Amino acid sequence: xxxRLPADYFVEARRPRPLSxxxxxxxxxxxxxxxxxxxxxxxxxxxxFLPGQGLLMSIVGLTVMNYPGKFRIERWLVLxxxxxxxxxxxxxxxxxxxxxxx
Numbered sequence: 001x002x003x004r005l006p007a008d009y010f011v012e013a014r015r016p017r018p019l020s021x022x023x024x025x026x027x028x029x030x031x032x033x034x035x036x037x038x039x040x041x042x043x044x045x046x047x048x049f050l051p052g053q054g055l056l057m058s059i060v061g062l063t064v065m066n067y068p069g070k071f072r073i074e075r076w077l078v079l080x081x082x083x084x085x086x087x088x089x090x091x092x093x094x095x096x097x098x099x100x101x102x
Contacts, residue, residue, distance in 0.1 A: 001063065002087055003094045010078050010102040015071045030066060037065030075102060 009015075040061030047054030078084050079102060088098035 002090055003096050005099075007097045008100050010075055011100050013075075034065050037061045037063075040064060078102060 038061065041058050042061075044054045044056070044058030044061055047057055078087065078099070084099060084101070091098055
């Protein structure tokens, strides 16, 4: 997921809203994406008590979903020491340009 983001993803303080020509298709895809994210979070909670990667599954589910304040949390995490260099190392490993400094 990190390698698919554009290099200037964290530069702007707010993420621009995508304009869609097909409103119904856009709403349907967002709803399906959020449903998938919710299912992953619920599976992660179950896996906390069973053998498995429960915390990791919950984090992936939260990453997939759309909710208010998500981009602000992402920017806050990227601004922590050692996070941006680690993300840029991963992007270099897969031949992608590094993220621009926020």
